[in-house]
Amino acid sequence: MAEEEQNQPPKRIGCEDDDEDRISQLPDCLLAEILSRLPSTKDAIRTGALSKRWKHLWTCVPILVFQHPCDSCLYGRPLDFFSYVDKTLTQRPHLKVNKFTLSCFYDDRVKSQVHNWIRYAVDCNVEDLYLWLYRMGRLRRFQLDQFFFINSCFTHLTLKHCAFNPTGAISWKNLRKLCIAYGKLDEDLIENILSGSPVLETLVLDYCNGYRQLNITSKSVKNLVLHHWQYDIIEINAPNILTLKVQYASDILLLNVSSLVEAHLFRFGTTTDEAQEEMLTGFILNLLHVKDLKIGTSCVKVLDRLKAKGFICPSNLKVLDS
Secondary structure: OHHHHOOOOOOOOOHHHHHOOHHOOOOOOHHHHHHHOOOOOEEEEHHHOOOHHHOOOOHOOOOOEEEEOOOOOOOOOHHHHHHHHHHHHHOOOOOOOOOOEEEEEEEOOHHHHHHHHHHHHOOOOEEEEEEEEOOOOOOOOOOOOHHHHHHHOOEEEEEEEEOOOOOOOOOOOOOOOOEEOOOEEHHHHHHHHHHOOOOOOEEEEEEOOOOOOOOOOOOOOEEEEOOOOOOOEEEEOOOOEEEEEEEEEOEEEEEEEEOOOOOEOOEEEEHHHHHHHHHHHHHHOOOOOEEEEEEEHHHHHHHHHHHHHOOOOOOOOOOOOO
């Protein structure tokens, strides 16, 4: 009898016999948590092939991830991705969505569909919304609908290649982190965003343009990350922020950052030796009060040139590990 048992094939997880499938006996909430950790919604849907028990479990997952393969874009098999997302959202009930990720290329043929997907996420009270929307063949940004700017459910927003053109005040009452990439912002729009986000803690501006001053007087904003490619001087007045990370910069003038305790400068956007030396000198001298002041390894050569000219490094300056 023992020999016969040893010769039996191993029991499969996900088989039709639920008595032999311990994972499928877990409650729906735990199974949905397992599926939410998969890389994409498509992966979660594929688990429906395991058994009848798993067939509709993906509809309970509060995380939706749709990523358009870059190599397919809108050519070759043009609309497969868009049909797939439409079908998926049609099959899923309007249940709460904790996180919605949409990364895709688009053109005029499918722009209305993209708007509908965003509307679906908002209608499901999405908290964490990630949009990476790139128009094929043009640099035009995706125009967000007006309803988007009045929402109390958002807690985290990442908006890449999106256009900001609200007709009135912005109201994101529960937003804690905002990342804007490849956007065009002016000083008035930035003020509108900040005044409409009363609990915002972290602001990330990644390759944005259109402004020359960051006037962040909000007491809630504590973290500022700037990845800047313009060659205009950017003035920063942010008396309440605690951390400043400049990942890439051409020329920054720090007017008031009196509360800073941590500041990092990763690398320069300026090209001439003189401009780099001037910026690094200003950055260091304006941050002598900062407890944790670090520069990236790409800044070390500039620092060495300054030392050769008699510049004395403050005790709080260190080099970032790379």
